[in-house]
Amino acid sequence: MKAKATFALLVLAIWSGTAFAGPPSLLGGKPLPGGTAHRVGAGWPSLLYEWWHAGNPDWAIGGELVYGEWSGEYSDVEIGGAFNVPLRWHIGGGGAVDVAFRLTPGVLFGSAEERREDDFVFGLRGEFGIPITIDLSPEVNLVTGVMVPFSAFFVDDADDYVVIPILPRIGAELKATNTITPWLLLELGPAIAAGEFGSDVDFAFRVWVGSTFR
Numbered sequence: 001m002k003a004k005a006t007f008a009l010l011v012l013a014i015w016s017g018t019a020f021a022g023p024p025s026l027l028g029g030k031p032l033p034g035g036t037a038h039r040v041g042a043g044w045p046s047l048l049y050e051w052w053h054a055g056n057p058d059w060a061i062g063g064e065l066v067y068g069e070w071s072g073e074y075s076d077v078e079i080g081g082a083f084n085v086p087l088r089w090h091i092g093g094g095g096a097v098d099v100a101f102r103l104t105p106g107v108l109f110g111s112a113e114e115r116r117e118d119d120f121v122f123g124l125r126g127e128f129g130i131p132i133t134i135d136l137s138p139e140v141n142l143v144t145g146v147m148v149p150f151s152a153f154f155v156d157d158a159d160d161y162v163v164i165p166i167l168p169r170i171g172a173e174l175k176a177t178n179t180i181t182p183w184l185l186l187e188l189g190p191a192i193a194a195g196e197f198g199s200d201v202d203f204a205f206r207v208w209v210g211s212t213f214r
Contacts, residue, residue, distance in 0.1 A: 022141040023175035026050070026212050027185055028133030029100035029145070031090040032058050041183075041210030045069045045077065048208065050086060057089040070108055070123060071151040072165040072204030073191040078118055080110015088131070098133045102147070112155050119156040126150050131169075143171035147187060161195030165204040173212070181212040 024032060026039045032054035039050040039060075045068025052060040064082040069075050084106040092099040108123035129147035136142050151163045171185035191204035 022133070022135035022138060023173055023181045024212070024214065025098070025133040025141050025143065025173055026052055027171055027173060027183055028131045028141060028143040029088075029090065029093065029098040030133040030141070031088070031098070031100070035214065038213045039210065040213075041185075041208035043208035043210075044206060045072075045075075046082070046208075048210070050084070052086075057087045059088070060084075060086045062086060066108060066110060069204065069206075071125065071149045071163045071191070072167060072187070072189075072206050073202050074161070074163045074193040074200075074204075075121075075123065075151065075153060076112045077108070077121060077123075078111045078113055080108050080121065080123075082106055082108040082123075082125075084125075093133075096135045099145075100131050101128070102131050103128045104149075112153075112158075119158060121156075122154045124152045129167075133173075139175040141173040143169065143173060143183075143185065145169055146189075159196040161193055161197070163191055163193050165189060165191035167204060167206065176211075179214045181214075182210070183212060184209045 034054045037052045041048045046064040046066045048064045050060040050062035062084040066077050066080040070077050084104050086104040088100050088102045090100050104127040106125040111118040112121035127149040130145045132145040134142040146168045154160050167187035167189045169187040173181050173183040186207045188205035193200045
């Protein structure tokens with residue numbers, strides 16, 4: 001009986017449209033309602049900033065100060081700067097659940113530790129995935145989905161290699177005011193590295209806390 005009641009409430013939430021509409025979402029699949037927004041965050045592996053513009057698709061210009069595993073694992077970045085151009089297409093939903101396809105081309109310049117020495121590293125990333133927003137209340141969004149930050153790294157005096165992480169995600173966006181939405185995001189899962197050295201599989205993760213401003 002409880003299971004049936006829970007299912008009925010879920011169906012009602014989905015069909016109710018905006019009755020449980022949460023705040024705007026830059027992490028998940030909900031499209032921007034219009035105008036621009038700013039997203040800032042701090043965590044592992046970087047500090048980040050993105051300036052978002054509503055459109056078809058929604059798009060942004062972003063930058064990162066990187067001091068860790070840029071793709072979640074294997075990148076060994078000591079310090080670096082990255083430039084990203086996130087693109088997000090809304091592909092489904094519109095009630096309590098919104099689904100999008102996100103593509104984020106990016107480039108990294110920095111230093112990486114190789115054999116106890118810091119060498120120049122150049123990275124290219126084509127991150128893609130399916131972000132999902134689930135409205136829990138007018139003040140709270142649940143964010144989920146999966147991201148794949150596919151990356152290639154070119155390091156001085158070391159083998160070039162690629163990293164393919166598969167990172168399911170969980171997070172939340174909390175409405176503080178009509179223009180400020182704090183958020184938390186955790187992504188974790190397996191990562192595959194391949195190069196002249198062969199291949200390897202390890203655990204990867206990324207985590208940030210920050211806020212959206214409109």
